[in-house]
Amino acid sequence: MAEPTPRAPHIIRVHQLTKSFGSLTAVSDVTFDVQRGETFGLLGPNGAGKSTTISIIVGAMEGDGGQVEIDGRDIREGASVRRLIGIAPQSLALYDVLSAERNLVFFGSLYGLTGARLSERVDWALKFAQLEDRRRDLVKTFSGGMKRRLNMACALVHDPQIILLDEPTVGVDPQSRNHIFECIERLKDDGRTIIYTTHYMEEAQRLCNRIAIMDHGKLLALDTLDGLLAEFGGAAVVTAGLVKSPTDASILPAALDGLHLRFESKQPLEEVSRLATRGVAFATLNVAKPDLESVFLSLTGRSLRD
Amino acid sequence: MRTIWLMALKDLKIVRHDKVGLFFIIGFPVLMGVLFGAISNSFSSGGDDVHFEIAVVDADQSAISQRYVKALEDSGSIIVRPPTDPNAAIEAQREQAINDIRKGDLLAFVGLPEGFGETAGIMWMEGPAIELGVDPSRSAESGMLQGILMQAMGQLVGDRFADPDSMRPMIEQSRKDIQENNDMNPAARALLSGFMGTLDTFMGSLDELNSGLDDAGEKSDRPTMQLANIRAVDVTAPKQENDLTSRIHSAWDISFPSAILWGVLGCAATFAVTMVRERSQGTFYRLRVAPISRAQIVAGKGLACFIAVICVNLMMVALGYALGMRPNSFIFLALAIASLAFCVVGIMMLMSVIGRSEEAVSGASWGANVVMAMFGGGMIPLAFMPPFMKSISHFSPMSWGVLALEGAIWRGFSLTEMLFPCGILIAIGAAGIGAGVMVLNRATD
Ligand SMILES: Nc1ncnc2c1ncn2[C@@H]1O[C@H](COP(=O)(O)OP(=O)(O)O)[C@@H](O)[C@H]1O
Ligand SMILES: [Mg+2]
Numbered sequence: 001m002a003e004p005t006p007r008a009p010h011i012i013r014v015h016q017l018t019k020s021f022g023s024l025t026a027v028s029d030v031t032f033d034v035q036r037g038e039t040f041g042l043l044g045p046n047g048a049g050k051s052t053t054i055s056i057i058v059g060a061m062e063g064d065g066g067q068v069e070i071d072g073r074d075i076r077e078g079a080s081v082r083r084l085i086g087i088a089p090q091s092l093a094l095y096d097v098l099s100a101e102r103n104l105v106f107f108g109s110l111y112g113l114t115g116a117r118l119s120e121r122v123d124w125a126l127k128f129a130q131l132e133d134r135r136r137d138l139v140k141t142f143s144g145g146m147k148r149r150l151n152m153a154c155a156l157v158h159d160p161q162i163i164l165l166d167e168p169t170v171g172v173d174p175q176s177r178n179h180i181f182e183c184i185e186r187l188k189d190d191g192r193t194i195i196y197t198t199h200y201m202e203e204a205q206r207l208c209n210r211i212a213i214m215d216h217g218k219l220l221a222l223d224t225l226d227g228l229l230a231e232f233g234g235a236a237v238v239t240a241g242l243v244k245s246p247t248d249a250s251i252l253p254a255a256l257d258g259l260h261l262r263f264e265s266k267q268p269l270e271e272v273s274r275l276a277t278r279g280v281a282f283a284t285l286n287v288a289k290p291d292l293e294s295v296f297l298s299l300t301g302r303s304l305r306d
Numbered sequence: 307m308r309t310i311w312l313m314a315l316k317d318l319k320i321v322r323h324d325k326v327g328l329f330f331i332i333g334f335p336v337l338m339g340v341l342f343g344a345i346s347n348s349f350s351s352g353g354d355d356v357h358f359e360i361a362v363v364d365a366d367q368s369a370i371s372q373r374y375v376k377a378l379e380d381s382g383s384i385i386v387r388p389p390t391d392p393n394a395a396i397e398a399q400r401e402q403a404i405n406d407i408r409k410g411d412l413l414a415f416v417g418l419p420e421g422f423g424e425t426a427g428i429m430w431m432e433g434p435a436i437e438l439g440v441d442p443s444r445s446a447e448s449g450m451l452q453g454i455l456m457q458a459m460g461q462l463v464g465d466r467f468a469d470p471d472s473m474r475p476m477i478e479q480s481r482k483d484i485q486e487n488n489d490m491n492p493a494a495r496a497l498l499s500g501f502m503g504t505l506d507t508f509m510g511s512l513d514e515l516n517s518g519l520d521d522a523g524e525k526s527d528r529p530t531m532q533l534a535n536i537r538a539v540d541v542t543a544p545k546q547e548n549d550l551t552s553r554i555h556s557a558w559d560i561s562f563p564s565a566i567l568w569g570v571l572g573c574a575a576t577f578a579v580t581m582v583r584e585r586s587q588g589t590f591y592r593l594r595v596a597p598i599s600r601a602q603i604v605a606g607k608g609l610a611c612f613i614a615v616i617c618v619n620l621m622m623v624a625l626g627y628a629l630g631m632r633p634n635s636f637i638f639l640a641l642a643i644a645s646l647a648f649c650v651v652g653i654m655m656l657m658s659v660i661g662r663s664e665e666a667v668s669g670a671s672w673g674a675n676v677v678m679a680m681f682g683g684g685m686i687p688l689a690f691m692p693p694f695m696k697s698i699s700h701f702s703p704m705s706w707g708v709l710a711l712e713g714a715i716w717r718g719f720s721l722t723e724m725l726f727p728c729g730i731l732i733a734i735g736a737a738g739i740g741a742g743v744m745v746l747n748r749a750t751d
Pocket of ligand 2: 047051052166167
């Protein structure tokens with residue numbers, strides 16, 4: 001049997017990346033690898049350094065220090081590496097006075113698409129952006145959400161292996177947002193490698209295999225969702241209203257406040273069923289499992305939503 | 307190259323949507339060209355305010371030469387000063403006129419050579435050259451004067467051919483003169499005798515003559531439809547004859563180079579703005595991450611600007627031609643236009659890095675444009691500029707553009723003479739591109 005061609009297990013390697021703007025350190029010693037076919041999340045509040053990191057990865061900006069390798073090569077090596085990458089920048093990057101179609105044709109051609117392949121991809125991208133019936137309209141006549149979708153479509157028109165989406169859902173209505181998620185999931189199933197930055201934990205939670213948490217230019221933690229929750233999520237919070245106070249208050253994990261009970265637990269459901277078998281009757285019950293919000297809180301002492 | 311072409315095409319499409327830019331690139335120059343031309347036209351054909359006082363030294367003393375002097379006076383802008391002593395020898399009259407010019411008493415003198423009447427207005431005959439000596443300090447008027455000389459000659463042509471019937475008595479008279487005058491040059495006699503016969507075939511041959519028009523710049527034995535053969539006389543050094551034959555065929559020759567300037571400056575500013583817009587709208591980001599080089603990005607922008615400048619020039623030349631502008635040499639004109647376009651690309655590159663926002667670049671560019679145009683002949687044609695402005699104009703790249711265009715259109719430059727302004731234009735272009743690219747390469751965002 002023929003040996004499979006050896007391929008680096010990591011399609012993107014970022015090593016000790018650093019970038020400052022004057023006295024401000026936007027990215028500080030950031031190191032991570034992205035595996036082939038993985039959806040990798042960069043989660044952090046505004047100003048965390050996500051976009052700067054992305055810009056250095058795609059070669060739009062030079063880092064002050066550190067290395068970036070794409071498929072084993074330096075991004076500065078040229079066209080063949082760049083062709084692998086599709087990026088939807090956070091700030092819209094479209095020609096306002098050209099039509100949706102012209103934008104896609106132009107960007108597609110820049111990546112070497114021509115003829116039937118080009119029109120096929122442009123059609124695909126228009127469908128992706130749900131702009132088939134507006135294809136000949138100028139971009140300046142579009143709504144914010146339409147522009148966002150087109151901005152993403154321009155990143156995908158040349159069918160890249162590596163896709164970087166920098167906060168692609170900002171300013172998008174919920175319906176479009178769902179459509180975008182579905183599309184990303186399809187790209188995932190297709191085996192594309194995706195880096196997705198966001199400051200919405202729900203998005204990272206829903207889409208990403210692994211999530212890196214960034215703040216103030218530093219990468220604070222990197223793991224799967226479950227790994228992050230297990231390590232940094234802390235206990236779940238259970239709040240309950242009891243029908244009546246139990247005769248033996250010592251079986252309760254916390255003191256009662258009237259009929260209200262509030263306690264933290266790593267195994268909240270087990271704890272609740274233990275109480276139930278001991279005859280505690282619940283009128284209301286709420287289990288708040290830890291999420292990325294609590295992970296971020298425990299890592300930084302601040303809320304992600306600030 | 308495909309990438310550069312793609313980039314350029316995209317920019318041209320974008321500029322098509324830029325209404326203000328388009329106005330300055332197309333509308334404004336057309337307006338300026340036609341307006342200036344029309345003003346100069348009325349100026350040289352009957353404007354009451356301007357009168358050029360000249361002396362005519364008529365060595366021919368024929369009916370035709372007198373008609374010609376009358377046509378000059380009829381133009382409305384010329385006052386012919388009668389000679390102080392009409393009976394003085396021609397050479398003395400000429401001396402006197404040159405002296406008057408040198409003293410600043412007289413703008414110019416026109417010398418009609420012997421034999422003028424035999425060939426003047428007959429287009430297939432290249433007659434002896436009309437002498438024109440103009441006060442060098444009033445060279446601004448020289449162009450207009452040449453235009454008037456042409457026009458008067460045109461009238462002569464018209465008189466001779468437009469209405470042959472009315473010319474018959476004159477021709478009969480001439481025949482009689484020929485027969486009565488035994489001193490007459492036999493060649494002239496034969497010529498005038500054959501005149502009536504030739505008249506019929508004239509219209510037919512006119513087309514053929516017209517086709518020789520474009521080669522008017524070349525010296526050839528073949529008669530060309532050059533209305534008047536004017537030989538400039540350097541009045542400061544009367545012994546030395548300046549052989550430069552100036553050929554202003556119409557006021558459009560003067561107005562169009564200036565007007566073209568506005569168009570090309572419009573291109574520079576408009577494309578400079580598309581360059582910053584590329585940054586402000588974020589598309590520069592996409593271009594930088596795409597598998598294309600910075601050089602291709604810059605070249606694409608430059609090519610778009612270059613093409614636009616060429617288009618503006620072609621449009622203006624076509625319009626000028628339709629109105630009556632007759633470039634001396636189309637090859638030199640192409641050379642001038644290409645050099646100018648390259649220069650404009652450099653200016654555009656510089657403008658594009660002046661500021662970071664569209665407003666800043668657009669404001670600064672148009673400010674620079676107005677200054678460059680003012681001193682480069684975009685507002686007042688170089689030919690009509692006061693001397694102090696003219697000396698400043700050397701610092702405006704646009705004055706070299708005008709010089710190159712004029713060199714090809716009516717100054718009758720030789721190739722070496724053309725290479726001078728064209729070389730300067732190309733040098734400015736190269737410097738601008740170099741500086742622009744350097745600044746651009748430092749930009750990181
Ligand atoms: N071109 C720039 N010049 C100066 N400061 C910048 C520039 N780009 C980003 N920054 C700063 O760097 C920090 C990180 O920005 P960014 O990477 O955009 O964060 P994020 O994408 O996570 O919101 C911010 O404080 C931002 O103000
Ligand atoms: Mg960002």
